[in-house]
Amino acid sequence: MxxxxxxxxxxxxxxxxxxxxxxxxxxxxxxxxxxxxxxxxxxxxxxxxxxxxxxxxxxxxxxxxxxxxxxxxxxxxxxxxxxxxxxxxxxxxxxxxxxxxxxxxxxxxxxxxxxxxxxxxxxxxxxxxxxxxxxxxxxxxxxxxxxxxxxxxxxxxxxxxxxxxxxxLVAREKRAVWVKDVGDGMTQLGVLGPSALVHGALDRLTQMAEAMQEPASQEPESEEPDRRTIAQLRADLALDLLLTGTPVGHDGSEGSLAAIRGTVSITVPVMTLIAGDATPAELNGRTPIDPMTARRFAGAASGWDRILTHPITGAVLAVDRYRPGSDLRRHLRARDQRCRFPTCGYPSTDCDIDHHRDAVLGGSTVESNLGHLCRRHHVLKHHSPWAVEPRGGGLYAWTSPTGRIYIDRPPPQNTVTFTEDPEVAPF
Incomplete structure (x- = not known):
């Protein structure tokens, strides 16, 4: 249908x-x-x-x-x-x-x-x-x-x-944990802390929750499948970790959940990384973080992506890495940062990589024919008259069922660009 x-x-x-x-x-x-x-x-x-x-x-x-x-x-x-x-x-x-x-x-x-x-x-x-x-x-x-x-x-x-x-440094002094009773025997637990640590903690909880939903993780002798949602699993795992130090109430005998580590994606201009420039880094394409934290994470990382951008426009030219890996996948993740359907802000890490022209119809697996779509918009593209046409440079034109055309551009990179007019500050 x-x-x-x-x-x-x-x-x-x-x-x-x-x-x-x-x-x-x-x-x-x-x-x-x-x-x-x-x-x-x-x-x-x-x-x-x-x-x-x-x-x-x-x-x-x-x-x-x-x-x-x-x-x-x-x-x-x-x-x-x-x-x-x-x-x-x-x-x-x-x-x-x-x-x-x-x-x-x-x-x-x-x-x-x-x-x-x-x-x-x-x-x-x-x-x-x-x-x-x-x-x-x-x-x-x-x-x-x-x-x-x-x-x-x-x-x-x-x-x-x-x-x-x-x-x-001033904001760090306000870090805190608090609770708020909301009735019906439920209470909210809030944490205010450095962005990189909080996002990393959420990512670890999400990975654990997704691992528990995989069929291979289900106990064979269990009569009733685990029907908890990702949100419910994250909440249960967070309390499990806080109360015991490890997810003992949810982990299997091999300790696979405890082995999961949280990850964050930090984009930092090279001059900030090596020359002490004050341009902020950016966490998960969402919020700026201080350069000192970014340098600390970069120094501790076993490997990181290098995103080469145009010095004038800031457009992504190439993505490579010291250690070999899936170069094209990393390039797309760096270019798109989020779902490429107009107005959607779903992060690329939680999206599918879609062939704009289906591979079964001859669509090639190249950068110009690929883009990130969240599951909702991936399904919409394949099961509705919505259509997308790549126009080069990561720019996509979406045509709605009524014939309206919506242009979606890749988000600007968190990078340094140069212009002849110092008063013009490009995105």
């Missing part, structure tokens, strides 16, 4: 019309939400002006409560909620006016605006915030919030007054 393959021309046209209507409705909603934030921000500013002209000792707190109560009563909602929204709206409108304006114009959604503002939260200089916002708004117009968030964290680093190493 191929989804929508049997749809009539009228049904396909109806889907296209619905898509157009949905896009316009979302733009309208975004504009109205931005207008609401503008009104809330003005209300917040009004409260502060009243407090300043009367020299209120509480610096506007009671005035803000009063305005919030006025709004809340008219809207029939909690005044605490309204006051919090007023503060949030004022923060966005005053610190990131360009993001607010782009949202008001329907160019980006509320989710896009939120991730851009959150990533630039610590930028104190107004000019830096505006330069950062200018770059991110353009990027956000063609990408999903998940992808924008990852890029925003990378771009924001370029405008930070303090290096990531300085900030990481």
């Amino acid at each position: 191929t989804a929508l393959a049997d749809a009539t021309l009228e049904q396909t046209d109806a889907l296209a019309a619905l898509t157009e209507m949905l896009v316009e409705v979302e733009r309208t909603i975004s504009s109205l939400q931005a207008a609401r934030d503008g009104i809330l921000a003005v209300g917040s500013r009004l409260a502060l002006e009243v407090a300043e002209q009367a020299e209120h000792p509480d610096q506007g707190e009671m005035s803000a409560r009063t305005v919030a109560a006025e709004f809340a009563a008219a809207l029939r909602v909690s005044d605490r909620t309204v006051q919090r929204r007023m503060a949030d709206a004022a923060w966005v409108v005053e610190r990131f006016p360009m993001v607010w304006e782009a949202r008001g114009a329907g160019r980006i959604s509320a989710a896009h605006a939120r991730v851009v503002c959150e990533a630039g939260e610590h930028l104190d200089d107004a000019a830096s915030r505006d330069a950062y916002a200018t770059q991110m708004i353009v990027f956000a117009e063609t990408e999903s919030p998940a992808r924008v968030g990852r890029m925003a964290r990378r771009v924001a680093e370029r405008f930070q007054a303090r290096s990531i190493e300085e900030r990481h």
Whole structure:
């Protein structure tokens, strides 16, 4: 069965019309939400002006409560909620006016605006915030919030007054473990720690959980198969490890689970690695980490991939390794970083490598015909009228059932590029 393959021309046209209507409705909603934030921000500013002209000792707190109560009563909602929204709206409108304006114009959604503002939260200089916002708004117009968030964290680093190493040393002091009771005999356990260690711990739990789901790991004398999900297995294994030091409650007689080690993928520019450059490294294509941690991991690794990039565009040229291995697979993982379906942010480590033109139909196993797809979009490609066409340089054009074309570009590498104009900061 191929989804929508049997749809009539009228049904396909109806889907296209619905898509157009949905896009316009979302733009309208975004504009109205931005207008609401503008009104809330003005209300917040009004409260502060009243407090300043009367020299209120509480610096506007009671005035803000009063305005919030006025709004809340008219809207029939909690005044605490309204006051919090007023503060949030004022923060966005005053610190990131360009993001607010782009949202008001329907160019980006509320989710896009939120991730851009959150990533630039610590930028104190107004000019830096505006330069950062200018770059991110353009990027956000063609990408999903998940992808924008990852890029925003990378771009924001370029405008930070303090290096990531300085900030990481301060942030490390906040590492902690906490619990939160949620009822029904359940409690949440939270951990705040260095990104590389936390991601490594999660990867080890995931590998253990997946190993337990493999048929070979099932006990032959077991009458009932283990039906736990990956999330449930991770939770059970985490508690097992914390309470016993090893997964004794889940491991087999050979200790195969205990032998599993967590892995992370760190991309670090070569000048940062060997010359002490301050450009941050990047963990799993998701979040920047300090160069000192990256150098420590690189020094301890038994082998690592070298990603050769173009000095101007930053495009991947080749991937090799000191120790022989699957060069093409590593090249694709370095190039794609995540699922190549438009808007999907699923990491490449959890994706399938797909032949865009099926191998059984003559598609060759080369870089230009291969790309990472998460299982959801891999199935969609093969069982629906969605089609993908490679256009060179890792760029793919996806055609929807209604004939719309969506371009998906490989994410920019965390690398150093050169330009004749020092004021231009490419992604």
